[in-house]
Amino acid sequence: xxxxxxxxxKYWRKFLIMGICALGFALYCLYDGIIGYPGRRExxxxxxxxxxxxxxxxxxxxxxxxxxxxxxxxxxxxxxWDRYAHDRDIPSKPDVVMQFIMATVMTVAxxxxxxxxxxxxxxxxxxxxEGLTSSWGAGFTPEQVQLIDKRKWxxxxxxxxxYAADNRQAKFVIDDYKFDRYRADAILYLLEQRVDHEKIVxxxxxxxxxxxxxxxxxxxxxxx
Numbered sequence: 001x002x003x004x005x006x007x008x009x010k011y012w013r014k015f016l017i018m019g020i021c022a023l024g025f026a027l028y029c030l031y032d033g034i035i036g037y038p039g040r041r042e043x044x045x046x047x048x049x050x051x052x053x054x055x056x057x058x059x060x061x062x063x064x065x066x067x068x069x070x071x072x073x074x075x076x077x078x079x080x081w082d083r084y085a086h087d088r089d090i091p092s093k094p095d096v097v098m099q100f101i102m103a104t105v106m107t108v109a110x111x112x113x114x115x116x117x118x119x120x121x122x123x124x125x126x127x128x129x130e131g132l133t134s135s136w137g138a139g140f141t142p143e144q145v146q147l148i149d150k151r152k153w154x155x156x157x158x159x160x161x162x163y164a165a166d167n168r169q170a171k172f173v174i175d176d177y178k179f180d181r182y183r184a185d186a187i188l189y190l191l192e193q194r195v196d197h198e199k200i201v202x203x204x205x206x207x208x209x210x211x212x213x214x215x216x217x218x219x220x221x222x223x224x
Contacts, residue, residue: 001190002128003216005176005183012117012178019113026106033099037091042066044090048081055080125179127187132161138172140165142194150203157181159188182212189213 045066049056055077056062064072070093073081085092124135131141140163152158157176162169174191176184189206197205209217 001217002126003183003186003190004124004126005179005187007120007123008178008180009117009121012120015113015116019110019116022106022110022113026103026110029099029103029106033096033103037096037099040091041085041096044085044088045069045081047088048084051084052080120178123179125174125184125187127190132172132187132191134172138170140170140172142191145191145195145199148192148195148200150200153188153203157184161191182216185209185213186216189217 042065049062049064056064069081070078082092084090122135126133131139131144133139140161144163144165145161146164146169147162149160149162152160159174161172161174163172164170174184174188176182176188185206186209189209192200192205
């Protein structure tokens with residue numbers, strides 16, 4: 001009997017949605033850092049020059065841009081501007097820098113989240129006459145199994161199979177959320193049928209399947 005559980009796109013869809021949202025927020029931060037916040041700062045500075053004409057008496061001072069003003073203003077003028085900007089919620093230079101930092105962080109997070117479902121698209125696990133294999137090359141025979149830990153099987157659909165192969169200890173995770181649920185359940189059932197039940201810990205062996213898991217097994221039994 002041979003059963004393959006393909007990647008379940010429904011599990012990964014949430015990562016794709018979160019990744020797209022993160023990338024969207026990164027673009028929003030980038031817009032604020034390049035256009036939105038600088039525009040608000042320039043507009044606020046123009047209003048500041050109107051409200052504090054005493055600081056801009058001559059023509060040269062009136063023509064000062066914000067960057068030049070912040071670089072050359074005296075302590076009193078700079079404090080007046082800082083208070084003015086704070087009271088009117090005008091972004092500061094650190095606020096602009098923070099938008100670029102947030103855009104960078106959210107871009108990295110978004111690309112990571114989007115890459116997960118893309119990398120998982122063609123993943124599968126399969127149980128056959130030789131044991132359990134996978135699309136990424138990991139696999140083992142029932143004889144190589146040392147332990148099946150089912151601590152998280154009931155709550156999260158995760159069973160951790162510890163096995164020894166090629167003179168090394170390894171772990172294989174059967175996850176019926178990441179893969180087709182009923183086929184993954186059928187794979188765990190078949191594996192447990194070929195493993196000493198004393199090696200199954202933190203949970204009982206799977207009972208005789210019914211419902212869709214039984215349909216998976218019977219369907220493959222008819223064509224095997």
